[in-house]
Amino acid sequence: MIETIESEFAELTANRTNTTSSAAHCRFCKAPLTQTFVDLGMSPLCESYLTADQLNRMEPFYPLHVKVCEQCYLVQLEEYVSPEHIFTEYAYFSSYSDSWLKHASNYVEMISERFQLGAHNLAVELASNDGYLLQYFVEKGIPVLGVEPAVNVAKVAEKKGVPTLVKFFGCQTAQEMVANGQAADLVIGNNVLAQVPDLNDFVGGIRIVLKPGGVATLEFPHLERLMEENQYDTIYHEHFSYFSLITVEKIFKGHGLVLFDVDEIPTHGGSLRIYLRHAEDNSKPVTPTVVSLREREVAFGLDRMETYANFGEQVKESKRALLELLIRLRRNGKRIAGYGAPGKGNTLLNYCGIRTDFVEFTVDRNPYKHGRFLPGTHIPIYVPEWIREYRPDYILILPWNLKAEIVAQLAYAREWGAKFIVPIPTARILE
Numbered sequence: 534m535i536e537t538i539e540s541e542f543a544e545l546t547a548n549r550t551n552t553t554s555s556a557a558h559c560r561f562c563k564a565p566l567t568q569t570f571v572d573l574g575m576s577p578l579c580e581s582y583l584t585a586d587q588l589n590r591m592e593p594f595y596p597l598h599v600k601v602c603e604q605c606y607l608v609q610l611e612e613y614v615s616p617e618h619i620f621t622e623y624a625y626f627s628s629y630s631d632s633w634l635k636h637a638s639n640y641v642e643m644i645s646e647r648f649q650l651g652a653h654n655l656a657v658e659l660a661s662n663d664g665y666l667l668q669y670f671v672e673k674g675i676p677v678l679g680v681e682p683a684v685n686v687a688k689v690a691e692k693k694g695v696p697t698l699v700k701f702f703g704c705q706t707a708q709e710m711v712a713n714g715q716a717a718d719l720v721i722g723n724n725v726l727a728q729v730p731d732l733n734d735f736v737g738g739i740r741i742v743l744k745p746g747g748v749a750t751l752e753f754p755h756l757e758r759l760m761e762e763n764q765y766d767t768i769y770h771e772h773f774s775y776f777s778l779i780t781v782e783k784i785f786k787g788h789g790l791v792l793f794d795v796d797e798i799p800t801h802g803g804s805l806r807i808y809l810r811h812a813e814d815n816s817k818p819v820t821p822t823v824v825s826l827r828e829r830e831v832a833f834g835l836d837r838m839e840t841y842a843n844f845g846e847q848v849k850e851s852k853r854a855l856l857e858l859l860i861r862l863r864r865n866g867k868r869i870a871g872y873g874a875p876g877k878g879n880t881l882l883n884y885c886g887i888r889t890d891f892v893e894f895t896v897d898r899n900p901y902k903h904g905r906f907l908p909g910t911h912i913p914i915y916v917p918e919w920i921r922e923y924r925p926d927y928i929l930i931l932p933w934n935l936k937a938e939i940v941a942q943l944a945y946a947r948e949w950g951a952k953f954i955v956p957i958p959t960a961r962i963l964e
């Protein structure tokens with residue numbers, strides 16, 4: 534069976550000559566990458582916040598030049614930075630966000646009900662972080678195993694009673710797991726698929742570790758939403774791939790897995806949760822939701838190169854509109870502060886060239902960031918109370934996906950007439 538699928542995959546990639554060169558070939562189908570999706574210039578790693586003594590040193594910048602494959606339409610970044618460098622000491626702990634925990638616990642309820650999971654099953658999460666999700670299976674008495682490459686984060690998970698394998702996931706890890714009796718009834722991957730440099734090795738690993746009747750679910754930001762809503766700031770070096778349903782379906786099919794259901798979920802500005810099974814498992818038919826979303830993507834043009842080619846111009850126009858607004862406000866003597874210091878803010882500010890000449894400082898609730906500076910733009914990050922002290926005329930909301938929550942938190946700023954700006958999809962002042 535394995536041989537059949539491997540030869541099917543070999544067929545898919547057979548007409549490509551160069552499969553070994555690291556640069557300029559599609560991460561999935563190995564076709565040469567010649568078409569630009571969007572070029573955001575040079576940018577520092579978006580999570581590398583600086584301390585005061587780092588401001589006078591050299592700072593590494595890497596290209597943020599996104600390409601699209603003409604064969605399979607996979608939108609992708611070349612691997613400019615090694616994943617070991619980015620992820621092994623990744624500072625992000627999932628449990629820090631209440632809304633994300635709620636999302637995880639709802640998912641566990643839904644999935645264990647739908648597929649009748651119990652004490653005889655095993656749920657495996659890839660990039661399990663600090664056990665933020667698997668802890669809810671543990672509560673229900675469903676056995677779990679996390680796979681997580683960041684040592685410090687995995688230690689926190691172990692303390693919560695979530696057994697964790699400290700490894701990068703791929704075919705080799707999957708084979709070891711199966712040999713150890715750790716084949717999975719449920720494989721979960723939330724916001725990890727985009728961050729995998731060797732996509733075929735990762736997807737191949739899912740097929741290996743998944744039991745014959747098992748289900749895998751993966752969540753990732755939806756490319757259609759990124760394009761429709763101009764979310765170019767969600768592009769950063771840690772995200773190697775950007776998926777439509779059409780393309781992700783092709784990728785999994787190439788590895789003997791069928792996408793049989795899909796949910797559209799609101800996380801990260803609009804994501805997909807896809808459900809996969811082995812091609813041989815006929816017990817789970819493909820749902821009408823898959824068919825209609827596929828049709829919607831075709832209507833949007835995700836199966837035509839010109840749709841992708843137009844995106845770059847849309848992004849440039851969004852930059853011009855934001856700069857135009859900020860220039861007008863500054864010329865009129867208005868004072869502008871930022872709110873938030875998210876990774877996406879750093880892509881936006883570096884691409885648009887917005888430094889303290891426009892935004893004097895930003896604030897964030899994460900204590901790690903206080904007293905530090907944004908990478909590249911060197912905008913200082915203060916505690917949220919600074920807004921009340923400084924009384925800016927305008928507040929630029931960088932995590933625009935949380936704008937309703939932030940406007941509510943900062944309701945007091947209306948006392949002195951402050952207004953809010955959102956930069957995406959196109960710059961506007963909230964009335």
Ligand SMILES: [Zn+2]
Nearest residue numbers: 559562602605
């Ligand atoms: Zn391709």
